[in-house]
Amino acid sequence: MGKRILKHAILGLLSKKDMSGYDITGEFKEEIGQFWSAKHSQIYIELKKLLSENLISQYIEISGEKLERKMYSLTSDGKNELDQWLTVPEDTIETEKDVFILKLYFINHIPKDRIEALFSNQYNIRSAKLTYLREQYQHFFGEQHPLEIASDQLGQYLVLTKAISREKSYIDWLSQSLELIRKRK
Amino acid sequence: MGKRILKHAILGLLSKKDMSGYDITGEFKEEIGQFWSAKHSQIYIELKKLLSENLISQYIEISGEKLERKMYSLTSDGKNELDQWLTVPEDTIETEKDVFILKLYFINHIPKDRIEALFSNQYNIRSAKLTYLREQYQHFFGEQHPLEIASDQLGQYLVLTKAISREKSYIDWLSQSLELIRKRK
């Protein structure tokens, strides 16, 4: 049996508030999407499975005239399952896959005049992401001192600062490595 | 159609030297395993596929009396496919999934007295990994100046320094975050 991460991610999201499959799909485009995500096709299937496992319950909301939104709530079984999952430490770390770095492992096969383009492409994507993440930070936490952050925002704070730290470190390494490669020419 | 990363990872590995499925499985336990990996069951299947696509060729080597090793070589088609793949920049970045951080997003559901254990567990795993990576660096590059690294080791150097940078950044963030959480108590 797999580790059912998506299952628990959905239970976690529903612990914050009732949501539809569409809402959950949207959540994975926000901060938490930096660390887990899924497509709507997978989410709708998982919701059906969770419903049949009695970990969530369903009710219908109508938007406008007749547009149905299937809303889901955590059941007490679902809450227990979530709590249980959250307390168990991860015993191993999965390979954190990165195709760009995989390609660099074979850098001696990349034409010299293409290397800079690959690096700057990656630099641009990562910089844009970092800018976006810093805007999010500014939006939610502004000049607020970390010690003053409300308990119900702590998770979001941790995820955002981790994502920012990850991108900053990535960009620093990119700059250093490109500089090294230029000097070697 | 998928992106066939494993396909290209195998072509890349075979560009360095002829290998068996077993050898390739072993490679994914070394440095490159920090950024891509696969189990032997998947590798043997992929090798058959690559063989049928004429991107690699096969010959048999005997170890000892009768233990067969099926060795694979890149064909010129395979080399072309690899070169082509290496030159194309990644247009998007996949979600870099991290279950530990996903759990932290739901930190307000984690009992206070379990949080430190989760952090220190992660700290220990990451520290062990960093120590291992630094040993690898020491082993391969020692006190050597980065500018003096041979071209055929540049890929390995980049992968190792990236992995070290990633773990260092992760550990720093863990320490800072745990400190913050302790102060909030």
Add this chain to the structure above:
DNA sequence: CTTACCATGTAAGCTGTTACATGATTGT
């Protein structure tokens, strides 16, 4: 009216893990 977004679902196919299965070789 038309575009963007809201909303849900299924089908096909590829990717990846776990478990099952077998046998050879090397070192103690």
Add this chain to the structure above:
DNA sequence: ACAATCATGTAACAGCTTACATGGTAAG
């Protein structure tokens, strides 16, 4: 003898992506 490692493979299942498919709502 025994264990660890070398070496290859298949089967079943779980996870995930892409494409197909449909219809409602809100704003300009």
